[in-house]
Amino acid sequence: MKPENLLELQDVRTHFPLTKGTLFPRLTGHVKAVDGVTLDLKRGEVLGLVGESGCGKSTLGRTIIKLIRATSGQISLSHEAQGGVQMIFQDPYSSLNPRMTVFDTLAEPMLVNGFATRATVAVKVAELMHTVGLAPRFMRKYPHEFSGGQRQRIAIARALALKPRILIADEPVSALDVSIQAQILNLLASLRKRLGLSIIFISHDLSVIRHLSDRVAVMYLGKIVELGSTAEIFAKPQHPYTRALLSAIPLPDPDLERNRERVILAGDAPSPINPPSGCAFHPRCAYATFQCSQRQPVLARQGTSETRVACINL
């Protein structure tokens, strides 16, 4: 393991069996949610993870925290990161216990792990709530009494309560208004600077990814298709999927938004049950050649650029 890395993934695959029939289930195929991902995460780095809905981002996160077992491949954590991985789940409602108040949700892990004592826990919980923009007066409320964005902030506070070394944040700000979103992003940036926290930040909001990440990984159907520095990927996206993605970012300006050019992706999103042959993107790619349907591209550097791209036509 490289000394600057906290986490290394080597050819990780997570496949879900597909069965038919409830009484005597019969295997009819696999969903190849994560299909050969090699990736590392450096100390104090924010790695943005973007990609199409259903391409395997959450599954990759759940595999890293060992909530799901990888079908194959290797996941290694550096010594200092052992036991220090936390995840903010995409769906805050189902990840919060409906019968626990905010206080219990936040206090319990801190007490169990020795980050607070009975005497200090109330103050610590209040502090934590404040950092995510929740008034401490909400402490005795239950999850169903909160709005979507308030729940999302409880989930963020819970993940931060244990002072993780690595945080996997799955759409952590998608339910927040832009002002609170800015507050949370500033908080994460300062935790990274102060404590060297490393973050895998999964988001569909590319302006957020651009603001926060050092590097960006673009996933398509279980695989990484482009990986490089944020500056380079946003300035010069190379993979045709990345280009289509960046061209579709909605702009918060009515005149620009209504008069701009988009790369329209032809065809339907592919299914991870029956992935296309060769490059999984080829049926929707404007530049696809016959070769693209035959050969699986590998992630490799193109020319002088540091960014690695999986496309045989570059």
Added chain:
Amino acid sequence: MLTVEDLKTYFHTRAGIVRAVDGISFEVKAGETLGLVGESGSGKSVSGYSLLGLIPTPPGKIESGTALFGGVDLLKCTASELQSIRGKRIGMIFQDPMTCLNPFVTIGQQLMEPLFIHEKISVSNARIAALEALREVGILDGDRRMAQYPHEFSGGMRQRIMIAIALILKPELLIADEPTTALDVTMQAQILDLIRRLQRERGMAVIFVTHDLGIVAGLADEVMVMYAGKIVERARTRELFYAARHPYTRGLLASIPSNHSGGDLYNIPGLPPDLGKPLAGCAFGPRCSNKKDVCGMGQPTIKAVAPLHYSSCVRIQEGSL
């Protein structure tokens, strides 16, 4: 299409009354999209639930108001009248897919259920309609996918399934609460195009709740901004973005990450007010850098400050800001 007057929805909790929605009025025209944005916890979802009779009672209660939809007051309908409107004439996409999808029922059955309830339709035709609805929201392999349960789908797929359910009966009004938060931008563009097409073809009206001001910029005809249970600003979309007339809206626009380069992002300082306590003056006052004595005197009401442009800021109304 829909005219709402003075809607108030309060929650009577152990800790006191929470004034989640506190006297809002607005209308939506056929074929138009009303964008609803605002602070997290300001009452956007509760407003939508109130219109569909989905407020848990108790602790929730609709304290006042009318909501006229095609000559019927939604707030005074009987449960069975509402049942026949909900799903059929008004479609709803919920913020949290897992609270509305049944974890124990295959998504195929959940898609076909509204067809069986509201239309006389054969099983095979319902299947065809469900497959088509899935394809429209970008989910392939429909035959196999229909036999799967919600937990077997990704976050964005669940969201798209819910969109498919909401649209399967071709409603006249769609209330969409953060319907695309879990979708990548290309998929999102596809869903927004689908919504636009239905509006063009059938004059469907849409109330679109979102935090994504880029979506609002591209989709909405009119925008309404909520803060602490009240509408603080309402205007045509261009007006709102280029000539916002409420300090909260201005703060919100200044917090957008793409309006920044490097460094910390701007965010509005302070916390929103306690909706359980009566407020002296403007609810945004304590966080507003333009606050003056007039702001603490009495509850502000929303008034026209320019043609088709309404604001509740007292200082803007009196012309001193």
